[in-house]
Amino acid sequence: MREGTVGAELRAGWLVLVACAVGVGSSAVALPFYSIGPLTKPIETATGWARSDIQLAILFSSGIGALTSPVVGWLIGRFGPRKVAIPSLVGVSTGLSIASMADSLGQFWSGYALAAILGAGSNPVLWSRVIAAxxxxxxxxxxxxxxxxxxxxALLLPNLIANAVPELGWAGALRLVAAIPVIVALPVVWLFLPRGQAGHSYHPAKEQSGFDVREALTDRRFWFLTASILCGYLAISGVSPNLVPxxxxxxFDAADAASIASxxxxxxxxxxxxxxxxxDRFWAPMVACGALILPAFACLVLNGSDNPAILAGACMMLGIAAGAELDILxxxxxxxxxxxxYPQIYSFSYAALAIGSATAPTMFSRxxxxxxxxxxSFGIAAVLFLAGAMLVVLLGPYPDHGPDSRAAA
Structure with missing residues (x-):
């Protein structure tokens, strides 16, 4: 690979990168998921609701995200990313605002469910589609x-919530989170997300190479990949919202717990x-395997240490895996x-990821x-990480999709 070519592509498309980074950070996946952990104990204290019931909101949020992801894949292919992303960011804000006004668990869950439905097009299916094309x-x-x-x-939200809760209460802190998609993401996406199907180097002919949906769903490699992602996300999604609790x-007090978990x-x-x-440089399944073995070790460390520095290191290893998983998929x-x-095939695998993200927090709280x-919980997570690592290496050699095959070789 020629480094100059890579650098030139990144420089030419840096505004697209900014739009996608801000958009995915304000999505119906990121904001609900990374806010529920630091909000769990304040909501429990204020309302008396059980932790597992509070975190059941993620089941409604990510579970509905799993159901809607194939539809989102079709909408992106039909209308293009921009026309799907902009109204979806407004939808995320609307749903979380409703959740912040809840005086019952049903209303709280409904707000998270609405964020998933109205904000479905803000999820990684869309942003990765823009980047891939x-x-x-x-x-x-x-x-x-x-x-x-x-x-x-994930880095900024726990401390933002920890600082906001004493002044605003849990509801005010959640309203602050709800404002992020409209105040921060919407202007950036409006200005910088391409008005076509993708960005500066988009070539429609490239999209003709590859599998159709039926071919992918009958290929064993699709199921190895999907099963690996499901195992990894069951583990990550079960552990990460429960780190602060x-x-x-x-x-550890709330501030110290949030700092370590950060x-x-x-x-x-x-x-x-x-x-x-x-x-971009090595066989990707082996990179994925390493990224899943590391957090398995971290889970064992979390079970065996009370040292803040060691716990922070274990949290960091978990974060490396969480950071790699979406890229890998x-x-x-x-x-x-x-x-x-791509949008349709990715959306089916992403549904498995969303199912893991939806069910794991409540399962681990139970x-x-x-x-x-x-x-x-941490022991189960370690086993799941190792299972995901073994499954991903079963993908085998890269297939040849013509000109596009060199992109990731």
């Missing part, structure tokens, strides 16, 4: 740089960027199945309620 030689690096938006949200239960987000940033650059979908029906400890 805009970049060629630098596709992996561009995916990593664009999807770093979720890492920045778990640390608080060990005696290293999860610190790890996401190099995880996003490094995974993209490495997949997007990159491997293009690399193994091509661009021909385990805590039964055992009064997070040790079993």
């Amino acid at each position: 805009t970049f060629d030689r630098a596709r992996g690096a561009a995916l990593g740089l664009a999807l770093v938006g979720t890492a920045l949200v 778990a640390l608080s239960d060990r005696g 290293f999860f987000a610190v790890g996401m940033i190099p995880g996003r960027i490094a995974s993209g650059f490495l997949m 997007a990159f491997l979908t293009v690399r193994y199945f091509g661009l021909r029906r 385990i805590f309620e039964r055992t009064a400890s997070y040790e079993a």
Whole structure:
């Protein structure tokens, strides 16, 4: 690979990268998921609702996201990313605002469900589609740089909420989160997201290479990839929202627990960027395997230490895996199945990711309620990470999709 070509592509498309990073960070996946952890204990204290019931909101949010993702894939193919993204960002704000006014669990869940429905087009299916069609030689690096938006949200949101709750209460803090898509993301996306199907280097002919949906769904590699992603996201989504509650239960105050857990987000940033650059240079399933083995070790560390520095390091290792996962899914979908029906094929695998994200927080909270400890949850997560690592290496050699095949070689 010629470094000059990669650099030239990134420089030419940097405004697209900014729009995608801000958009995915303000999406119906990122904001609900990364806000629920630091909000759990304040909501529990104020309302008396059980932790597992509070985190059930993610089941409504991500679960509905899983159901809507194939529809979103079709809408993107029919209308283009821009016409889907802009109203969806408004939808995220609307749903979270409704959740912030809840005086019952049903209303709280309904707000998160509305954020998922009205904001469905803000999810990574859309942003990765723009990147995949805009970049060629630098596709992996561009995916990593664009999807770093979720890492920045994971880094900043817990401390923003921790500082807002004493002054505004949990509802005011959630309203602050709800304002982000409209106040921050919408102007950036309006200005910089391309008005066509993609960005500066978009070539419609490239989309003719690759699998159609039926071919992909009957290919064993699709199911190896999907199963690997599901295992990884069950583990990540079960552990990460419970980091702050778990640390608080060990005696750390809210600010210290949030600070230690913030290293999860610190790890996401190099995880996003490094995974993209490495997949541009090496066999991507092996990169993915390494990214999943690392957090398995971190889960064992979380079970065995009370040292703040060691716990912060373990949170950072988890973050590296979380940062890499979305990049890996997007990159491997293009690399193994091509661009021909990318939004539709990606959306089916993304549905598995969303199911993991939806169900794991409540499952892990239920385990805590039964055992009064997070040790079993962290042990289960370690096993899931290792299973995902074994599955992804079964993908085998890259197929040849003609001219597009060189993009990730």
